[in-house]
Amino acid sequence: DLAEANAGLIRLNKAKSQFVSAVSHELRTPLAAIKGYASLLGSGQFGHLTNAQTERVTKVEKHADALTQFINNLLDIARIESGRETMTQSLIPIEAFLTAVQDVVTPQIESKQLHYTVTHDGISTLFGDSVHLQHVFVNLLSNAIKYTPEKGTIELAFTRAGEMIHSTVRDTGCGIATSDQQHLFQEFYRANDPINQTVRGTGLGLTLVKRIVEAHHGQIGVVSEPGKGSTFTVTLPAPP
Numbered sequence: 001d002l003a004e005a006n007a008g009l010i011r012l013n014k015a016k017s018q019f020v021s022a023v024s025h026e027l028r029t030p031l032a033a034i035k036g037y038a039s040l041l042g043s044g045q046f047g048h049l050t051n052a053q054t055e056r057v058t059k060v061e062k063h064a065d066a067l068t069q070f071i072n073n074l075l076d077i078a079r080i081e082s083g084r085e086t087m088t089q090s091l092i093p094i095e096a097f098l099t100a101v102q103d104v105v106t107p108q109i110e111s112k113q114l115h116y117t118v119t120h121d122g123i124s125t126l127f128g129d130s131v132h133l134q135h136v137f138v139n140l141l142s143n144a145i146k147y148t149p150e151k152g153t154i155e156l157a158f159t160r161a162g163e164m165i166h167s168t169v170r171d172t173g174c175g176i177a178t179s180d181q182q183h184l185f186q187e188f189y190r191a192n193d194p195i196n197q198t199v200r201g202t203g204l205g206l207t208l209v210k211r212i213v214e215a216h217h218g219q220i221g222v223v224s225e226p227g228k229g230s231t232f233t234v235t236l237p238a239p240p
């Protein structure tokens with residue numbers, strides 16, 4: 001009975017992924033047009049805009065970007081779940097990798113005046129799909145930044161643990177209640193925390209992160225204490 005129920009769930013999950021993919025694809029094209037026309041209007045090519053008009057057009061662009069990001073996350077999750085997206089397996093020089101990750105998060109770090117440190121004692125390479133793994137660390141760092149007040153601390157560290165590379169993203173932010181921790185990696189889950197009334201998000205980031213880590217045969221976990229901060233750990237196979 002259990003095997004049959006399981007097979008049914010797998011079929012349903014596959015149907016869900018196909019539906020999500022189809023809808024996301026259909027949404028992407030008109031969204032790109034909205035973004036394109038907003039940016040054309042904003043450029044002043046069709047006449048000068050007042051400050052108030054520029055402000056509104058910028059908002060249209062910003063929301064179109066957020067929606068595009070959301071749809072891309074949905075598509076990526078569906079592609080990885082269905083096995084259509086495979087991870088390349090290559091040696092990734094860690095210095096260049098960290099620079100690429102840092103380039104994305106530096107503006108947010110600076111605007112909140114956060115103290116940011118990176119250590120990777122004795123590790124010179126990671127192993128896997130560079131683009132997807134960058135996504136993992138950009139996402140974890142972006143969350144750490146989002147949920148940490150100004151002048152807090154964020155640490156990214158890589159250490160070797162036998163056949164694995166153990167990485168941690170630690171912050172001194174709001175932390176996560178124990179009752180929320182087990183649900184964080186589920187689609188659309190956002191913690192039941194007052195901060196989420198003001199901090200925008202979709203609850204898809206960590207789902208995608210977990211899918212990517214597992215597609216690398218790795219593991220992800222979290223340890224957190226409300227009010228003190230959170231530490232996300234990602235364990236990945238070390239280079240052969």
Ligand code: ADP
Pocket residue numbers: 143144145147171173174175176184189190191192193196200201202203204205206207230
């Ligand atoms: P979101 O887009 O809401 O940030 P995620 O899937 O990235 O979606 O995260 C899910 C939820 O986990 C967030 O809504 C937030 O409540 C919580 N969370 C994630 N990272 C942190 C963190 N570093 N500190 C505190 N809460 C976090």
